[in-house]
Amino acid sequence: MFLRILVLILVLSCDSFRTVEADSSSFSANGFTLESVRDALTRQEDTIVFSLIERAKFPINSQTYNESYVSVLGFRTSLVGFIVRNTEAIEAKAGRYKNHEENPFLPGHLPLSVVPSYPYPEVLHPAAAFININKSIWKMYFGKLLPSITAPGDDGNYASTAASDLTCLQALSRRIHYGKFVAEVKFRESPQDYEPAIRSQDREALLKLLTSESVEEMVKKRVGKKAMVFGQDVSLDTNDNKGNYKVNPSIVSRLYGQWVIPLTKLVEVEYLLRRLD
Amino acid sequence: MFLRILVLILVLSCDSFRTVEADSSSFSANGFTLESVRDALTRQEDTIVFSLIERAKFPINSQTYNESYVSVLGFRTSLVGFIVRNTEAIEAKAGRYKNHEENPFLPGHLPLSVVPSYPYPEVLHPAAAFININKSIWKMYFGKLLPSITAPGDDGNYASTAASDLTCLQALSRRIHYGKFVAEVKFRESPQDYEPAIRSQDREALLKLLTSESVEEMVKKRVGKKAMVFGQDVSLDTNDNKGNYKVNPSIVSRLYGQWVIPLTKLVEVEYLLRRLD
Numbered sequence: 001m002f003l004r005i006l007v008l009i010l011v012l013s014c015d016s017f018r019t020v021e022a023d024s025s026s027f028s029a030n031g032f033t034l035e036s037v038r039d040a041l042t043r044q045e046d047t048i049v050f051s052l053i054e055r056a057k058f059p060i061n062s063q064t065y066n067e068s069y070v071s072v073l074g075f076r077t078s079l080v081g082f083i084v085r086n087t088e089a090i091e092a093k094a095g096r097y098k099n100h101e102e103n104p105f106l107p108g109h110l111p112l113s114v115v116p117s118y119p120y121p122e123v124l125h126p127a128a129a130f131i132n133i134n135k136s137i138w139k140m141y142f143g144k145l146l147p148s149i150t151a152p153g154d155d156g157n158y159a160s161t162a163a164s165d166l167t168c169l170q171a172l173s174r175r176i177h178y179g180k181f182v183a184e185v186k187f188r189e190s191p192q193d194y195e196p197a198i199r200s201q202d203r204e205a206l207l208k209l210l211t212s213e214s215v216e217e218m219v220k221k222r223v224g225k226k227a228m229v230f231g232q233d234v235s236l237d238t239n240d241n242k243g244n245y246k247v248n249p250s251i252v253s254r255l256y257g258q259w260v261i262p263l264t265k266l267v268e269v270e271y272l273l274r275r276l277d
Numbered sequence: 278m279f280l281r282i283l284v285l286i287l288v289l290s291c292d293s294f295r296t297v298e299a300d301s302s303s304f305s306a307n308g309f310t311l312e313s314v315r316d317a318l319t320r321q322e323d324t325i326v327f328s329l330i331e332r333a334k335f336p337i338n339s340q341t342y343n344e345s346y347v348s349v350l351g352f353r354t355s356l357v358g359f360i361v362r363n364t365e366a367i368e369a370k371a372g373r374y375k376n377h378e379e380n381p382f383l384p385g386h387l388p389l390s391v392v393p394s395y396p397y398p399e400v401l402h403p404a405a406a407f408i409n410i411n412k413s414i415w416k417m418y419f420g421k422l423l424p425s426i427t428a429p430g431d432d433g434n435y436a437s438t439a440a441s442d443l444t445c446l447q448a449l450s451r452r453i454h455y456g457k458f459v460a461e462v463k464f465r466e467s468p469q470d471y472e473p474a475i476r477s478q479d480r481e482a483l484l485k486l487l488t489s490e491s492v493e494e495m496v497k498k499r500v501g502k503k504a505m506v507f508g509q510d511v512s513l514d515t516n517d518n519k520g521n522y523k524v525n526p527s528i529v530s531r532l533y534g535q536w537v538i539p540l541t542k543l544v545e546v547e548y549l550l551r552r553l554d
Contacts, residue, residue: 043334046511046523050327057320070392079371079392086367094356094436102437115347115356118433156395159371160379167444218513226511234323234503236495246323 032123034185037178042222044175048260049226051168052149053246059153061161065142083162084169085109100124103177105134105169127274128180131267137173140259141165149247175260179267186210186268187275198276206269216261224253309400311462314455319499321452325537326503328445329426330523336430338438342419346435360439361446362386377401380454382411382446404551405457408544414450417536418442426524453537456544463487463545464552475553483546493538501530 063069065078077085085106092110096102099120104110146165186209187194197205227249232241340346341356354362362383369387373379376397381387423442463486464471474482508522 047331047334050331050507054324054327057324083367083371087364090360090363090367091436091440094360094439096434096436096440099434099437115435118435120433156397157373157376158392158395159368159373160376162371163368163373222511222513225513229509229511230327230507232506234499234506236499236502 032121032181032185034189037181037185041175041178041182041219044171044178045219045223045226046230048168048171048175049223049230049247049252051164051171052145052227052252053231055146055161055164055168056149056151056247058150058157058161058164059155060147060150061154061156061158063154064158064161064165079158080162080165083159084166087163087166100128100180101174101178102170103132103134103173105138105173107132124180124184125271125275125277127277128271130274131177131180131270133176133263133267133270134169134173136263136266137169137176140263141169141172144259145251145255148251172260176263177267179264180271182264183210183268183271183275187272194272195276198272201273203269203273206272207265210265210268210272216257219261220253220257223256224249227252309398309458309462311466314458314462318452318455318459318496321448321455322496322500322503323507325445325448325452326500326507326524326529328441328448329422329504329529330508332423332438332441332445333426333428333524335427335434335438335441336432337424337427338431338433338435340431341435341438341442356435357439357442360436361443364440364443377405377457378451378455379447380409380411380450382415382450384409401457401461402548402552402554404554405548407551408454408457408547410453410540410544410547411446411450413540413543414446414453417540418446418449421536422528422532425528449537453540454544456541457548459541460487460545460548460552464549471549472553475549478550480546480550483549484542487542487545487549493534496538497530497534500533501526504529 064080067076067078067081070077070079070082088104088106089109089111091097092104092112093114095113095115095118097104097110098113098115098117100123145168193209194206196202197209227247228241228245231245231247231249233244344353344355344358347354347356347359365381365383366386366388368374369381369389370391372390372392372395374381374387375390375392375395377400422445470486471483473479474486504524504526505518505522508524508526509518510521
């Protein structure tokens, strides 16, 4: 009898252990572990560097941003505003923003998706849907980044320039809002570390918990290296690039140090503050 | 008297020489010389390789190409057809196709540009406007290239996938239709070589004149190398990539050898056949 009870207890414990395992492995099967999230961020660096190199192909082309340049578009906006607004509308219809990794720049103007819904993994707390810092990204991109990666001049390719800006904006936005996933996996890994700061709504404490200076230094160095590798002129002879890169690697490192990493952490903090709602 | 006549003749010859020089230098000032055209083609290789690497980030996502997947878009089309049609319409309004370097995939459906006209350099013969081989590029891209650079699978990101396809298509189309500029500068460099074949509408002879096997071999090797350099995983340690690239370099070389170079030459031949009209 005792043996049967013992076996039953063991079976039950194994079952409950299996449930935890299954939970954890189904979480990981969705591809969201600290490692997979870091891998995604690393891969997104390539996308960001490519997009900046592609934007830098054009000069600044300031008419793209001049609100007086086109007045027949139905409303007062710059060409880049026109391209972003309309492209986001098309992509919203095509279901882009059903994936929580994507966050629109002009969420107030989006039509509904017309495609069948897709079972994206439900990983985030529902409050994630209310976190969108694209206004800050927009301001940083046009105010700080763009003037530092483009040459002066005008080649008339404003539509292509604006499309290229949108690609940069989307790549930066995806990376920065990926902070929601980073925060979620960090929280799940050690909720006991985060819960007190969340309950006391202590931003400073959360920021401290989320910061790893050594990782940040490594990321800044790596994106600089990527700007060198991807922005060199590749020829069949020796690759003597003489320090000429299509986008200055130190600007890309600085972009990460001053903007991408802090804004990602801002998203992480905003997310965690709502994580127990 | 004889001396004055001689001086006059010399002045006149110098004048006519200056005119030729001025013509040739204003042509070159527009940025279209054989060297600058080759530089543009080389730079466009980077754009093409980046775009393929970015598309290969997603699995094949075949719903993007399934005409039965979405039936509420107002007409029977795939999601990629919807994205291409609508994005081209927006970009046409924003003036993209006013630049003769750009050629739409669905030219029958484009609204007029609403932006002020820009003085793009007039380099090409007007017949250039009638050369558009995007149907062949579309067929090659979806039929041959795409299946060879993407993994099987479905991650639901069909809108982003379609936008990524359009970036690849536009990069390939720009490169291939740049053949018009290649043909124009080659013709201007030595019209006497091309005129007989143009007058007799001899495609074979034109193709032979336009072909340089050694240059083509170099280009194929170089794009393969670019796929290696841009498609590697860049880390701060040694770059031991173990032959893993985001897009197979030999596929990129083959894309150029089997499609990009032959299609560019097709554009060049089509252009030259009309060059004396």
